Amino acid sequence: MLVPVFLASSQGTEGLSAESFNPSLTSGSTSANFTSAGGYGVAIVGEPAHVGDNLLASILVSNHGSETGSVVLNLEDTINGVTVSGSEMEITSGSSREVSVAFTPEYNGSLAYRWWLTSLGAQVDTSLTGDFVVEVYQSQSIEASVESYDWSLDGGLSVDVSMALSPxxxxxxxxxxxxxxxxxxxLMQSFTVELDPGRRSVTIELGHPEADSLTIELIPISWATSAASINYTAISLVVPNPAPSASFVVALPEFPKEGESVLVEFSLSNDGNSATPAGKARLVLFPDYTILSETSIPSVPPKGxxxxVMEIPSWPDATVVEFDLVWMMGEESTTSFVSIESKVEDGGFELPFDAAPAIYGALAGIASILAARVTWRAVSSRTPSTEQGGLRAPREPRASRGEQAKREVSCPHCEQRLKVPANHLGGV
Known part of the structure; x- marks a missing residue:
């Protein structure tokens, strides 16, 4: 097996010889001698491999020479003609080091590679060369999406993000x-996730941001995704805006008496687009703001x-009791005014007006009537002679006038007897 070696040129420079691949040939004497420190062949890190993955080929090399030398590991994709070389590794005399080269497959399928070591001014053993095959799969795809989100006043913005990775x-x-x-x-948040093949969901809490929309992006770390990946998604947000309202329904009894227990039924509505926070409802007496009753209120959903019912243990002493129905939700609140007439106790009477002026008016009327009667009597007792300014003659005493003598006669129609003047003539 032949491997390329660097030879000194006639001008004092060094380069890769195109004529010789004999690792035993160097220019002049050599002081470094590189051999394999372990088994033959290179180790591949990063399999199973996909297009775009970063792989690493490495081999352990020893220097049996007398001085320090440097060595480089080279790779060639024999199918696609792509060649890469690793970093120069310096190895001292009598020691061993790992020499490696990183490479990235750009095609899928079974890719054949040739590897060899080169050194400047040193001898490389013929065993430091060889071939290997890497099975490369298509690039993996990812998908990011937002399954749902919830934005409420008490819980803030919560987003459920779904992430998927192909096999x-x-x-x-x-x-x-x-x-x-x-x-x-x-940018609001950024963090690393380790994703296994399949689908994974994560819930992200974002508080109460000033935002009209959100974007979610998945970015691969040191690997490449396929063109079919959907690693970006965006959603529009609806800012929570509850619309609470409170209303009085009925009081039991309808006309309460002073001191008795009263049940007040009420209704709370939410016509907004988000749920109200949990809170409290109060009955607050007007105008001194005494709390008559209080109860806890759960969260009311939108359009819900x-x-x-709240109980007032002792009904206040007033003809008409006025109070506010207050619904408190965190920093928000809404109020409804309530007015209820009290029941008048049996045996009691209360005028619908001020009695003092009425009494004074009645006394004045009576006095006027009495004065008029006295005046009328005085006027009606006058005689004509008095009206003419003279005095009438004194009346004759009854004794001097004498009384006529009377006699008794029998009634012709009954048995009674009647007295008639003595000088009466005729029938009776």
């Missing part, structure tokens, strides 16, 4: 998540509602 080797990838807001793009 073959496990692969390292860089997952990058970027956001776009008002035309500006910026929640109904419940």
């Amino acid at each position: 073959g080797r496990s692969r390292a990838l860089l997952l990058e998540i970027s956001k776009e807001h008002q035309g500006d793009s910026s 509602s929640f109904s419940s």
